[in-house]
Amino acid sequence: MARSAPKPLGELALIEQISRTFSSAGAARNKAVALGIGDDCAILRPPPGHEILVTTDFSLENRHFRRDLHPPASVGHRCLARGLSDLAAMGAAPLAAFLSLALPAKILRTRRGQRWVQDFLAGFHSLARQHNTPLAGGDTSESPADLILADIILIGSAPRGRSLRRSDAHPDDALYVTGSLGGAHAELSALLKRTHRSRSTASDSHPHLYPQPRLAVGSVLLRRHLATAAIDLSDGLSTDLTHLCESSGLRAEIDSSALPLHSLTAKLSRQDALHAAVHGGEDYELLFAAPTAMRIPRKIADVPITRIGTLHPPRAGKPLITLHHGGDISSELKPAGWQHFSS
Ligand SMILES: Nc1ncnc2c1ncn2[C@@H]1O[C@H](COP(=O)(O)OP(=O)(O)OP(=O)(O)O)[C@@H](O)[C@H]1O
Ligand SMILES: Cc1ncc(C[n+]2csc(CCOP(=O)(O)O)c2C)c(N)n1
Ligand SMILES: [Mg+2]
The missing domain is CATH 3.90.650.10 (PurM-like C-terminal domain)
Structure with missing residues (x-):
């Protein structure tokens, strides 16, 4: 017998699910996040003497991953890893991540689709915990096509003037x-x-x-x-x-x-x-x-x-x-x- 369709998730219910996943016991915490998900902006307080580093990267279906080949947990992990790697390259420590997510309406109407989103968030969350990177906000939208589109923004910090750049190598290094x-x-x-x-x-x-x-x-x-x-x-x-x-x-x-x-x-x-x-x-x-x-x-x-x-x-x-x-x-x-x- 076919199982009944689940209750479709709307925008607010999805944000609620994301918020719950990332504020659970054992979730990543960072003293720099004075205010996280739930208001018009997040508020961050970088450590004294540090400056802020910012990087953003798309994770686009059929460009960066394929729904038929990549496990959803891998898509979530890779989405965050792309931004964390840019912070690593400059010697910065992550303070917070922001995730903008566009999902096809169809995905939130089926049990399989809802599980995809849950596993994507779990993959993201697991790496976020390992690197003390709270999800402090984002945006959620219905995708205009049958494609999953995500953009990650990473905010990091490093002691003022000390970040590693591409431009400072010396001859004979x-x-x-x-x-x-x-x-x-x-x-x-x-x-x-x-x-x-x-x-x-x-x-x-x-x-x-x-x-x-x-x-x-x-x-x-x-x-x-x-x-x-x-x-x-x-x-x-x-x-x-x-x-x-x-x-x-x-x-x-x-x-x-x-x-x-x-x-x-x-x-x-x-x-x-x-x-x-x-x-x-x-x-x-x-x-x-x-x-x-x-x-x-x-x-x-x-x-x-x-x-x-x-x-x-x-x-x-x-x-x-x-x-x-x-x-x-x-x-x-x-x-x-x-x-x-x-x-
Ligand atoms: N649409 C854009 N508007 C403004 N700046 C951009 C835009 N796209 C890229 N840049 C800037 O160009 C520079 C190089 O970007 P790129 O995305 O190639 O970074 P990368 O770290 O070399 O590669 P990756 O995206 O794989 O991490 C960065 O400073 C980035 O902020
Ligand atoms: C389905 C699928 N096909 C091809 C690739 C390979 N690929 C995509 S983007 C990129 C460079 C880094 O991206 P960016 O420059 O956007 O940071 C590479 C090597 C993939 N990951 N998935
Ligand atoms: Mg880079």
């Missing part, structure tokens, strides 16, 4: 990455070959479905004055290193054999593994520069750190990024990571 590269691309490629949704959960290692924003590493880099510049790897090393080089007015030399390849790339040919590591986006690792004389630990906050190359002053005839393959063989590395509007 060494370049490092956290964790490993290419895993997100490898996992996404495998997902795209499937015809049904993954059942993976955040407790497994899933670089695409559940990336871990490197907030603890960013905070150590800032606190211990280890790095001169940093960026997070959202669009791919080739594109994000280009941003760092251009912002700092430098060029880079990278050793391809030094790149820490994620174990998920082991099934690929050497060329495809390298392609995933260099051009595949969404690893959400950090790329940072540090003076060659600075002793950089092999691990920071339990995350492996690998030296991958060096920065140099620009020189006529030398490419912005040179990739060394061993012996005398090298090639120019052009930015070929993810770019919207390019396909």
